[in-house]
Amino acid sequence: MSLQYPHRQKQLKSLIQKLGLPESAPVQWHLLDLALTHATISSTDNYEQLEFVGDAVIRLAAAEFLYKNYPDLPVGEFAAVRSILVSDRALAQIATCYNLERYLLVSDSAQRDKLGQESRMAQAFEAMLAALYLSTHTLELVHPWLDAHLHELVEEILRDPARKNYKAALQEWSQAHYKTLPEYKVSEVEAKHGAEDRFLAEVWLRGQRLGQGSGRSIKAAEQAAAKAAFLAIQEPLE
Template structure:
């Protein structure tokens, strides 16, 4: 059923065409409208619940795309690549490619908050995915246009392993399991020399050391430690 406001209906139809979808597709327009309504507009009728659904949807699409295209990849690499694909930075970038900011209803001081724009766009993008999923209760309105983006981005990340984000993957796991963040400790700094891994970092959870890694920078060492920790979680050593 179309919206009662023709102008808004036309706006949403323009967005749907950008996705490459037919206007005859079984889209629930009221959900799509809600997905593009910021909480500053309404405390009760906004995109927050759809964003919750869309968060699960985007992770599922990313996981399926990786599984289909890289069947021999270890699970740890899947998680590290997926954490980049579903990051606010990437989702906001995709939202801008489709001009989502043109259709997002924002009110009050939030409309002038440039610092929060990335978060708003990422949230709205997830909410749109949630609305499209709930329109059909499957991924038929999503995968035809989102898969290409994720395939391209995954290939770029594979070519540049430094973009793999094991820290985000580990943080996601610790938050889900224990509602806490891992702690990183730089335990050694060697004298600088050419091509030397200068830093050693450890990652701890409560009083347990999960992993240790080396790197030329603190960030690189922390990523290396997170990789060791995450892979040990995925494939624990047998006693």
């Protein structure tokens, strides 16, 4: 693996310092090296399996952060906010703060793929979180530097409620409980005088209407319906 080269060891230690972790941090360097190795470099020794673990790690870290720092937030809001915190866009944004692409071993052809850059950075970031988590089997190497980013993102979301992704939260809930996705039925309505909402959306699950909402666009109407449905859920459907 690439860790055998002194330059790579120095590079990874530099990243740990950027995260603000002490030199004595119990990092398993071979895992961190693997987390920052793209599949275009090695078809067997790459970050794909660690990314799978990292997906769970970021969800746990975000949930713990919200539980500790926003105890008055309703559980429905927890899920809606977390769906943004764990999105590729948010993770790639945090990764960029640490110039993570500089540490990622990736082929020149993949690096030139600008359309895939956000996804690539998010995947590498999740893999890095997995490497740090598996180094101690706790979040002690994650929370100290990640929480500040989560706090900034949550405050932005709370200042702009329209950013909350209730569709993603409802989808996550329905998959967890029923292994299926909700369906949306959208119709265009005749706009009343002074009204801006042009679309009416209903969200259905297993033959039952969970909620409805309206909006100026199909996307906005579906989001409004998802919000109504998600906040109305008190117990599993019959």
